[in-house]
Amino acid sequence: MSSAHVELHAPAAGSFGGGFAWAFRRDMTIAWRHPGETLLVIAFFVFVASLFPLGIGAEPELLRRIAPGVIWVCAVLATFLSLPAMFAADYADGSLEQMALSPHPMSGWVSGKIAAHWVASGVPVIALSPLIGLQYGLATDTLAILAAALALGTPVLSLLGAACTALALGARGGGTLLALLALPLFVPVLIFGAGAADAQASGLSSAPHLSLLGAGFLVACVALPPAVCAAVRIALD
Amino acid sequence: MPAWSYLASPATFYGFAGRLAPWFFALAAVLGAAGLYLGLFVAPTDAQQGEVYRVIFIHVPAAWMSMFLYFVMACYGGVSLTFNTRLAAMMARSIAPTGAMFTFVSLWTGSFWGRPTWGTYWVWDARLTSELVLLFLYFGFIALANAFEDPRRGDRAAALLALIGLVNLPIIYFSVQWWNTLHQGSSVNLRGTTMHKTMLAGMLLMAFSFWMYSIGTALTRVRAVIIERERRTHWVRGLAGARA
Numbered sequence: 001m002s003s004a005h006v007e008l009h010a011p012a013a014g015s016f017g018g019g020f021a022w023a024f025r026r027d028m029t030i031a032w033r034h035p036g037e038t039l040l041v042i043a044f045f046v047f048v049a050s051l052f053p054l055g056i057g058a059e060p061e062l063l064r065r066i067a068p069g070v071i072w073v074c075a076v077l078a079t080f081l082s083l084p085a086m087f088a089a090d091y092a093d094g095s096l097e098q099m100a101l102s103p104h105p106m107s108g109w110v111s112g113k114i115a116a117h118w119v120a121s122g123v124p125v126i127a128l129s130p131l132i133g134l135q136y137g138l139a140t141d142t143l144a145i146l147a148a149a150l151a152l153g154t155p156v157l158s159l160l161g162a163a164c165t166a167l168a169l170g171a172r173g174g175g176t177l178l179a180l181l182a183l184p185l186f187v188p189v190l191i192f193g194a195g196a197a198d199a200q201a202s203g204l205s206s207a208p209h210l211s212l213l214g215a216g217f218l219v220a221c222v223a224l225p226p227a228v229c230a231a232v233r234i235a236l237d
Numbered sequence: 238m239p240a241w242s243y244l245a246s247p248a249t250f251y252g253f254a255g256r257l258a259p260w261f262f263a264l265a266a267v268l269g270a271a272g273l274y275l276g277l278f279v280a281p282t283d284a285q286q287g288e289v290y291r292v293i294f295i296h297v298p299a300a301w302m303s304m305f306l307y308f309v310m311a312c313y314g315g316v317s318l319t320f321n322t323r324l325a326a327m328m329a330r331s332i333a334p335t336g337a338m339f340t341f342v343s344l345w346t347g348s349f350w351g352r353p354t355w356g357t358y359w360v361w362d363a364r365l366t367s368e369l370v371l372l373f374l375y376f377g378f379i380a381l382a383n384a385f386e387d388p389r390r391g392d393r394a395a396a397l398l399a400l401i402g403l404v405n406l407p408i409i410y411f412s413v414q415w416w417n418t419l420h421q422g423s424s425v426n427l428r429g430t431t432m433h434k435t436m437l438a439g440m441l442l443m444a445f446s447f448w449m450y451s452i453g454t455a456l457t458r459v460r461a462v463i464i465e466r467e468r469r470t471h472w473v474r475g476l477a478g479a480r481a
Contacts, residue, residue, distance in 0.1 A: 167394045167398055168384070171381065171384035171385055172385070173380070173384055177377075177380055180376055180377045181377045181398060183373070184373040184374055185405055216408075227400075227401055234390065237393070
């Protein structure tokens, strides 16, 4: 229902950029008018991150040691929780089929939707990570590296997650199935992302981890949108 | 029309697979018996690890098959997406449970070997972790393939997932390798081996035995998938009528 309030008609001549901008604006408008979903994801991220000191104990040395890993796992789970918002509602009310009929190439508007998902779920996580890092007693330089690693890694999570959530459209066993599909694929991003801040905290260079994350980001930008399009086409078939 | 397209018809392949499967099982049994005899009775005791090393005659071939079968499964998935063939997707479906089983066997035997040798059942080592992720990829494939009312939809979605996982597998492997690894390096590579000849022979025989077993189970399973999918067709009804 949410998408019904937003303009759905697209111009006659299609282009990648046109489709991207149109879908991005549309999904951002929906996210803006229904801020509850985004706020829930943010609340989840902050709340789960503050559960760890309660469960493990509040020794500063221990918290400093586990902080990058904990923040990354929370970021991965927050991204995962917001994945169904990307396609599921549009699939359920038929908007996705309408978009597939639009003159824009599918890769354009699919990429726009993924970008909007990242802005609505990844950017708040990046922005809040220094705050949680401070609670865990991380040094300033480590906080910066942590935010940089999240900035490079969360778009990859959104891209990988888009492929998985499109594959699972209309499947039985929704959320559990999505966890089984997406979380194993998130493993490399988690390792390099947490590794960057870990290396910085222990006095090593974080450059190799950040370079690998950057390389992964570029490869994902090129390789995954076609895969997401293929998955959406399978779902609409 | 080329000869292979004749076999691409599920109705023809049903009979073909039924005739071939027993031969592959027989080969698996013969090779397995020879491999176990070499491995458990002929091969010498390892100088460092003692008798416990003998688990490699199951562990290493199972680990090889777990990765090889995923590759084969993804190839069938790719073929089914590219040429829109039904049989290739059914083969991918039929390979997955055997692949998952071998992944589990390699993890299980590895942890039994790790207890006396490393002093622990499990470590978060590169190879163990990527093998565990491989097990989850298999589970994801099986779950997705069976998650739809329309089996063709499950075929296509699972095939695409297998391809995404295939690209990710080396990345996962190299990402976890960044941790200090405890798992010993491979003793076999293309240039030669550091192993005793009978040990190597036993291991290779077991690997071929597992391979033949995988083909046998995949062919048997694909018959079940074919007959379930085609249950409303004349030839399956005819088959049931002939048996009754």
